[in-house]
Amino acid sequence: MAQTTPEADWVSRIADDVIAEAERRAQGKASPAGDAPAVVCASGLSPSGPIHLGNLREVMVPHLVADEIKRRGVPCEHLISWDDYDRFRKVPAGVEGVDDSWAEHIGKPLTSVPPPRGSAYGSWAEHFRAAMAGALTALGVEYRGISQTEMYTSGAYREQILFAMRERQRIDAVLDRYRTKGKQQQKKQQKSKDAAELEAEEGSGAAAEEDSAGGAGGAYYPYKPYCSACDRDLTTVTAYDDDSTELSYVCACGHQETVLLREYTRGKLVWKVDWPMRWAYEGVIFEPSGVDHQSPGSSFVVGGQLVKEIFGGEQPIGPMYAFVGISGMAKMSSSKGGVPTPADALEIMEVPLLRWLYARRKPNQSFKVAFDQEILRTYDEWDALGRKITDGSAQPADVAAHRRASTTAAGPLPATPRPLPFRTLSSVVDITAGAEDQTLRILNELDPERPVRSLDETRPRLDRAERWTTTQVPEDQRTRVRDEPDAELLASLDEEERASLRLLLDGLDEHWSLDGLTALVYGVPKVRAGLDPDAKPTPELKKAQRAFFVLVYRLLVGRDTGPRLPTLLLAVGADRVRKLLGA
Known part of the structure; x- marks a missing residue:
C-alpha cells in the first residue's frame, strides 16, 4: 500500500483508507487492460440554480483526496455527476433575468428549462453548470463530468432501470425499514437549521429525498417518467409488466399513455434508488455527503443498504462534511438573494487562498468564507503561514494544507509574484x-x-x-482625502498637538517607506512623552498614540479612522500631507 506523506493531515489519512479499500475490492478480481482507474472518487452537483460555496465542499473534499492519491502514483479518477436530469423544483429568488414566469417549468428536467434571459447557454442546467465548471478549472480541479440527462436519455442505465423495476418489492421493503424514523429525524433537523443552511442545501444533487414515484393504488415504483406531452414529472405509474416492460402512466396535465420501458428514455430512478445504482455502476470508492444525507432514513444511509442488497455493489467510504457559512456577502451581484458562488469568491480571493479554506479544515468541521473585513485577516493568516513554512516553524499539517492549496499533482497553481499584504x-x-x-x-x-x-x-x-x-x-x-486643509480644526489645536504634528512632518523625508512611517507614527507620542522611539508601549502611551492617530485621520480624511496610517501617508504623498497638516 502507498505510504502516507510525511506531512500527515486529514487528506492523507482518508487517502490511506481509500487506497486500502480499493486494494481490498480488487483482491481476486481480474484487471484487464483498459479497465477504469482502480480508484474512483465522486461528487454530485445539481445545476438547479447558482452552485454556491457550500456545494463546493462536495467537490473539494474528493478533489483533495483524489489529488493526494495521484501524487502517490496511484491511478485515480474524480467523477462529477451533473444531476441535470433532476426536476426543476422552484424558481430561485434573485437570479438576474428570471421572474415568476419560470414557475410554468416546475417539474421539467433542468435541461428542458430555458436559461435566464440573456444567457449564452441553451438551458437552465447548462447555464449554471458552465459557471461552476469555469470556477473548477480556475481552481485546478481535474475531473470527468457526467451529464445525467445524457446517461438517462441515451439508455446507458436501461438494464439498471429494468432491474430496479423487477426488484421493486425488495427495494420497497428496504426503504420501509427507514421511512418512519427517517421522517422524524428529518423534521427534527429541519427545525434546527437556520435560513442560510436551508438555502445552502439547494443545488445539492441529493436535495431530493423522495423514495417513490407514487404508483396508483399505493403500489411502489422506483421509476418516475417525464410526461411525453408536457415534459413534467407530474405523473403516476398505473401499471407495469415485468415481461413485456409495458409501463402505463397518467399525468396531471391529462395525458396518459403506455410505453415500453425497454425503449422509453424520458424518466429516471427516484433519488434514493438512483444514487446507489450509480455507486455500483461507476464503482465509486469514495464520495462524501452533507450532514443532511447521513441521518437515519436519508439517502446515504438507505443507499448503503440498497447498493449491497439490490445492486450487488458496495457503499463508498463517505465521511460527512459540515456546513460552510458566509460572512459579509452583501453586493455580490451574481448571487443576489442567495449564497455566493465560487466565481464570486474568486473575484476577491486568489486561487490558493480559496483552496486553503477547504484544505485546512477536516470535512466535519464547519467554517466561514469571509466577504467582509474578515477577509483581511484571512489573507494575513495565509501570508503568515507562508513565512512560517519558509523559516521552518510551521506545523506538519499546516505545511500539507499549504501545499494542497498552492499545488496539485499536475504542478503549481498560479500565484502573485510579489504578494504584498x-x-x-x-x-x-x-x-x-x-x-x-x-x-x-x-x-x-x-x-x-x-x-x-x-x-x-x-x-x-x-x-x-x-x-x-x-x-x-x-x-x-470609503476613504476620501481632503482637498483643502481643515482650517477650523488646525486653528483649534493646542501646543501639544502642534508639537506632535511638527515632529511627524519633520520626520517624513527620513522615514518615507512603509516600515519607516510605521516607526515614525508610533514613535511620535513616545518622543513627546520623553521616551525612546523603541520603548515598549504602556496603557497610557497607547492612549496617547490613539489620540494622535485620530488627529491625523481627521486632518487627512475628516474621520476618526481610516486605512493604516503609514499606508495612508504614503498614498497621500509627502507634499499633500504637509499641506493638510498645516506645514
Whole structure:
C-alpha cells in the first residue's frame, strides 16, 4: 500500500483508507487492460440554480483526496455527476433575468428549462453548470463530468432501470425499514437549521429525498417518467409488466399513455434508488455527503443498504462534511438573494487562498468564507503561514494544507509574484480609486530597497483587492482625502498637538517607506512623552498614540479612522500631507 506523506493531515489519512479499500475490492478480481482507474472518487452537483460555496465542499473534499492519491502514483479518477436530469423544483429568488414566469417549468428536467434571459447557454442546467465548471478549472480541479440527462436519455442505465423495476418489492421493503424514523429525524433537523443552511442545501444533487414515484393504488415504483406531452414529472405509474416492460402512466396535465420501458428514455430512478445504482455502476470508492444525507432514513444511509442488497455493489467510504457559512456577502451581484458562488469568491480571493479554506479544515468541521473585513485577516493568516513554512516553524499539517492549496499533482497553481499584504493593497486602491499611475507610485515607495517596478508583479492579488474594495466596502466607509486643509480644526489645536504634528512632518523625508512611517507614527507620542522611539508601549502611551492617530485621520480624511496610517501617508504623498497638516 502507498505510504502516507510525511506531512500527515486529514487528506492523507482518508487517502490511506481509500487506497486500502480499493486494494481490498480488487483482491481476486481480474484487471484487464483498459479497465477504469482502480480508484474512483465522486461528487454530485445539481445545476438547479447558482452552485454556491457550500456545494463546493462536495467537490473539494474528493478533489483533495483524489489529488493526494495521484501524487502517490496511484491511478485515480474524480467523477462529477451533473444531476441535470433532476426536476426543476422552484424558481430561485434573485437570479438576474428570471421572474415568476419560470414557475410554468416546475417539474421539467433542468435541461428542458430555458436559461435566464440573456444567457449564452441553451438551458437552465447548462447555464449554471458552465459557471461552476469555469470556477473548477480556475481552481485546478481535474475531473470527468457526467451529464445525467445524457446517461438517462441515451439508455446507458436501461438494464439498471429494468432491474430496479423487477426488484421493486425488495427495494420497497428496504426503504420501509427507514421511512418512519427517517421522517422524524428529518423534521427534527429541519427545525434546527437556520435560513442560510436551508438555502445552502439547494443545488445539492441529493436535495431530493423522495423514495417513490407514487404508483396508483399505493403500489411502489422506483421509476418516475417525464410526461411525453408536457415534459413534467407530474405523473403516476398505473401499471407495469415485468415481461413485456409495458409501463402505463397518467399525468396531471391529462395525458396518459403506455410505453415500453425497454425503449422509453424520458424518466429516471427516484433519488434514493438512483444514487446507489450509480455507486455500483461507476464503482465509486469514495464520495462524501452533507450532514443532511447521513441521518437515519436519508439517502446515504438507505443507499448503503440498497447498493449491497439490490445492486450487488458496495457503499463508498463517505465521511460527512459540515456546513460552510458566509460572512459579509452583501453586493455580490451574481448571487443576489442567495449564497455566493465560487466565481464570486474568486473575484476577491486568489486561487490558493480559496483552496486553503477547504484544505485546512477536516470535512466535519464547519467554517466561514469571509466577504467582509474578515477577509483581511484571512489573507494575513495565509501570508503568515507562508513565512512560517519558509523559516521552518510551521506545523506538519499546516505545511500539507499549504501545499494542497498552492499545488496539485499536475504542478503549481498560479500565484502573485510579489504578494504584498492584501490590507495594504486594498487601502491603496481605495485611496487612489484604482488609478494605476498613483497605485504604482505608492507601491514603489512601500519598500525603497525592493521597489515595485510594475503592477503585474502584484497581480492577481491587486485585482482581487480592487474588486473587494469596490464591491464590499460600503460607500460611507470609503476613504476620501481632503482637498483643502481643515482650517477650523488646525486653528483649534493646542501646543501639544502642534508639537506632535511638527515632529511627524519633520520626520517624513527620513522615514518615507512603509516600515519607516510605521516607526515614525508610533514613535511620535513616545518622543513627546520623553521616551525612546523603541520603548515598549504602556496603557497610557497607547492612549496617547490613539489620540494622535485620530488627529491625523481627521486632518487627512475628516474621520476618526481610516486605512493604516503609514499606508495612508504614503498614498497621500509627502507634499499633500504637509499641506493638510498645516506645514
